[in-house]
Amino acid sequence: MKRNIKHLVIMLSACYTLASCNDEFLNTDPLGEVSESAVWTDPALAEAFVTGIYQGFGQGGFNEEMLASLTDEAIFTHPGRGLNNITEARINSADVGWNSDARRTYNWQRLYSYIRRTNIAIENLSDPQFDNTGGIVDRLLGEAKFMRAYYYHDLARYFGGVPLIARPYELGEETYEEPRATWEETVNFIIADLDDAATLLEGKSMVPGRTSELAALALKSRVLLYAASDLHDAPTAQSNATTLSGFSDIDLLAYTSGNRTERWQKAQAAAMEAIQKGSGNLFGLSSPVSHEDGIQNYINNSMARNGGENEIILGRYFINAKQEDGGRQGLFNGPNGYNNWAGNTPVQLLVDDYEMMDGTEFDWSNPAHASTPYENRDARFYASVLYDGAQWKPRSTANMPKDPLGQIQTGTYEVTDGSGTKVTHFGLDTRNSSIEDWNGSYTGYYFRKFIDADPAIVDQNTWQEVPWPIIRYTEVVLNYVEASLELGQEEEARNWLNQIRFRVGQPAITDTGDALVERYRNERRIEMAYEEQRFHDVRRWMIAEETFGRQANTISITGTLKSGQTLSTYRYDPGVYNYEYQVVPIDPGKENRLWLDKMYFIPIHRDEINRNSNLVQNPGFD
Template sequence: MKKQFFKLTIIFFGLFGLESCADLDLPSDGRMTLADVFGNYQRTRNYYGACLSYMPQVGFMYQGQRTPLASFSDEAHDASDGANGNVNDWYNDRTSSTNNPVAGAYSWAHYFQGIRKCNTFLTNIADPSIATANIDENEKNGWIGQIHVLRAYFYLQLIKRFGGVPIINTPYEVTHDFSQDRRASFEECVDFILADCDAALALPETNSATTGFRWDISDSERGTITRAFAYAVKSQAALYAASPLWYEAGSKYTWEKATEITKEALDQCLTHGFELFKTKPAEDIAQNAYAYYFILRSDPSRAIDKETIFESTTARTNVWKFAGTPITSGAEKAGAGPSQELVDAYGMQSTGEMPVLGYSDAQHLQPILNPASGYNPENPYEGRDPRFYASVYYNNSPRSLTSGSVDKDLYPLTFTTPLNNVDLTTNGGEQTIRTTSSDPWVFTTTLGNTLSAGERRVISFEYKSNKTVNNAEFFFCVAGGPQGGVSSGENITIQEASEWTRFEYDLSTAIENFGFGVNSNGGQSPENHFLRFDPTGGDGYEITIRNLRIESFTNPPSATPVETYVGGNSGISSNITETRYTRTGYYLRKFNNYKSGVSVDADGLMKIFRLGELYLNFAEAAYQSVGPDAAVEAKASGASALSAREALNRIRARVDMPPLPSGLSKENFEVRYRNERQVELAFEEHRFFDVRRWKILNETDKFVTGMRITKTGDGYTYSRFKLQDRNTNSDKYLLQPISQSEATKMQSYTGQNWQNPGW
């Protein structure tokens, strides 16, 4: 068989990065056959991993990976508008088939390379003459299911950007006849996407906790594609296919069909334990459950976060750095400043009404105010949807959620002897604790200085851990005293983490109850006090720690507010050379943990799929097909009937927003639905595509506006203003241009023009 002899060029640190050269037993020219790959368990597993490596890291992926996609939509205006690069090119209409500012790191070539990997894997793993490795059937099915869905996801990303693309489901042979290739229609591509997902979902479910194509995975399997991911792909693909940009008369993807598919996806996830994240954080952690959700790292086991279906695995958003306020230490630029149009979309919490119903002028400077909303244009940021406070820094919004977050005394510590059932190694500023048996513990060095009086004292560090520690404990001790001391608290949890994560534990209550060093012998002074750290009760735990310290918060005045008024500490600027200041009068807050800074990045990672999106997808399809209030029957065992309005109200209830009333017309409900989708999914890479598939780009993206605030005595004057025309709202911008080199190449092969209209 020809493909059995087809040679793969192997890049050592790519496909086979997990094996040594000796293990590979490569020929001297560095190549091996597909039979060599799929005849070996570890090499087959590595090829599966190579396919997964093409999953995009969604986040700040533009302008040299320093700007989010929101900056290229009506969600935001970026402060890099005067700097050379993607933002400036987009805002000045310099997009072309040879210069696509929104191509980012993941575009046509990237996804087709991923598809080629998937095709090679799926073709060869199914060929018994090539796939001769001894692999457990459940494990193999798990890989096959994931790669089917991954290929479907790659195609979904392509058609969202370019429309119909060639459907390639086998590895190209050397003799492949490119003249026979063609661009499939959008409908045909969606057929293929759904078929791939259904092929994966048809694989048998197993009782195995570690193998098979599963619903449930462990925290150590972050990045694994699950059944929920397959349903999420189906939901989004069907929704797009039924949308105005892509639906054609006679297509099978009607709103009725989209309702069926999106309801099944939602029902399946609900019956398998997914639910909206509603955990209310402490006041000094985040403003509300919605804010907390977007800074909290998801746990794939869904022990805490039951909403996330899939999250970027490594790329933190870096809001603090690339969209930070000027008063944030280490921030490099203001980045994506939320637009006034987005701010206007956040409703009023007391009434549930939209404050702004539209604009009476073409410049968006004269808002049509809703008198029933309770909105006060002289106090525009009071009483808004809680998602507003979680997503936007506005004038006089608190930069921090607790006093003392900036001014604090630090008491650095390191681990030292004595220790018990612990191996301790030090590498520069990092120390690694490895537990070897039961009752492990290790001392810290002494404080060296007396703790100053303060409201709060916190033990903190950054760490990586191979497992979750569920019963850690700290003890107050005194030099020269007993080995033990007084416990600061039991059952402290340190979550498993593969990248640097901040840990905090508040010692204040324990200090208040017991004092510090209550077991002292001879009244030693407080600077000789230290801690004993008991990581867990067993062996096999490995925790690497840096920046171990006690932080003493010293009662400073209230946290410095973000002043966006002209001349304020974060004041608005129209000077294109000042990239540290907002262009719109607002800064991005979503994903931003106010504790992030140069020492530790605790900002959230973007969710690629989450349950909230599935509720919205279903609501859109349902109101279009049967109206806002008609209940759609369950599509999975154990699920219940649901209407479009009820789906939206579940989203709103999570943030304590009043429910939408019954009886809205389809047209009025559409306004409320699109508004809800805009604020719920803000900055999550949906708006850019939504306004295109709805074919309202010409209404939304010509320009955005901001708010210039002037301080007048004890009050403020608010003045809306228009930013530059972008001219990125014509019909040709509904689709992205295919790279001219690719389009030219395919035209030479097929004789057909492959380029998208207008490019």
């Protein structure tokens, strides 16, 4: 410090003696920073600021720990990440479980930090200091309004009504303590921003990774669908959840007045408006495609390729030039026998909900189903899940002699040694594997969706360029179907639902009434698997006790050699082996799932309650 002061004194002294010095000597701008005033007078700098607001998306949903593992879609393999606190209903206001500032989850402070950035942008762009050449001011203001709506929607779907801050706070304000808005006020605020965003972005070209008029309309359909759902209708919610029934501030979480039918009508209209602005991929089919085409169509939609890119309304994109975690899904979720980490593995509960090819339910009590559970299933099963015997990539050079064919091995099998004696071979993709057994799946399955099958993508060493679907066109169609069902328009709902099914080769649904609602909910579960929909859908439908309350389960597979058969290097082969499949629960020592009604909403962290005495905590938490 003394050295710096000495140098400053010398410089000041020199300034008095050198003719080149002037009054501006101490007023130079820092060379490594840009002043705030300069940002809002320069279109390029303003655009850079707005672009920075998108950082709040983090890795999209491609974190190492995925939201799917907090649901009946998956279980997380590795301990100590705070996921069990949620699946076992052990969170509290001092420990809200799985969460991180660096990830796009329900971190209150992080989301509000990005809301502040949107407020700065909106304030400055509402009174612009540069020309609206090419509509740049409108576009940037529309993007900022969309992003503010998005972050508030993220807060609302975890917490309910939240403080609505519509301007950037300054230092020295009288108070920074704001009360929570009601659920209705919060929804209205978000919708107003989305309406503004859609108007400002109308006619602007869609750029991958940036928002658009269509994205604003699509998010509006989601927000209004949530708003119309059971969880946010006070009489319905309180009759279905004991924790909510005694909550005196229920208006923070649900509508306490108004017409529910009108809310469904608004949700339906918003979805149709978005549907008409977009196209999606392969909508409009009048009959199912072939099973093989169905598998490829779903892969294309998941990978956003070969027409599937039209599914992405708003995505988080990744490039190999910038090696981010979002490009490491193969490493995070791939099989341990391929030197990957097996992070979020599908549970049997999800696998069992994939239909048969003929549209009937899979049933373990059916001998044909039980003996060959991976045959003749919905095409989306093969595009989403790696199962025992599934063909996958070549293994590493070191491990290829153990499996020359590149087949998933999640069972225990007989093989013969050099003397012809039967010995046990533990599958290479199990927790008893000879390859990184500590990374083996507990469930007997692995993640396939979003993972590039190209053998050149060696998951543990290379990144992939697959976008995360923040909003997908098919979600909007499903939103429309649900609103139509709630309004009693069954034929309209079936028409759109069958278009989704036809492109994956599944037959038309003909159900009516409650059976049709159940078919729709299962269709949404399967079509949107691993896309951060299930966590919110189950809650807003208020069916968590019978879904999230179930213990996660796994498959136990045993392969015994048929009479007279010998095999020294294991391969999946029903001609050589008799296979037995048995569903078993996950060891409670690994995870013991429990549902309590307080889990319908996340608690506001105690630190936030201590900072703001006007905040009311969510029910079931202190």
